[in-house]
Amino acid sequence: DIQMTQSPSTLSASVGDRVTITCRASQSISSWLAWYQQKPGKAPKVLIYKASTLESGVPSRFSGSGSGTEFTLTISSLQPDDFATYFCQYYSSYLWTFGQGTKVEIK
């Protein structure tokens, strides 16, 4: 099975900072990767799919890149509403696997 390793597990940052979260796959997954944002007590929300496609309605400060085994989610200028937990998700071969999550905290 393909394993997804997300880093860091926790990230402390300030409003206005550029933030990068990494997700690594144990083998190539082409571009079948999504990023989700989850706030406490809420369901996850998709931000990026197919590694780099921005979901409709998601602010353009969010971007995704990568293919194969290494992927990144970048927030260009962190806003107060962005403090949350982020998960990557691999989907292919009729299986879905999430990364462990990255909590973005206020510095």
Added chain:
Amino acid sequence: QVQLVESGGGVVQPGRSLKLSCAASGFTFRTYGMHWVRQAPDKGLEWVAGIWFDGSNQKYADSVKGRFTISRDNSNNRVLLQLDSLRGDDTAIYYCARDRCISHGDCSFDLWGQGTLVTVSS
């Protein structure tokens, strides 16, 4: 209104069973694959099970294979999850989610319910 609403959670003893339901509305349910994803307290997300848009195929995580059964009723716009032989590590919020493999050629989850809590405890 496009939404998913889960129900059926509760407190159950180890070894017992529970059935979760997810009611869909506001979209053409029969054209979407559906899934259950769970989240243990203060933990990450774990995909549990998925079912094809027409119910022709089901897939399970290894952790629940042989104990959980996903099914769907396209006439009543519902997806179900039967949880048998429950264990303490099945305690979690269970979310219902839809994929868009058919409509978008992309299998990420674009719609989620609010979740239902299952607590396995004696």
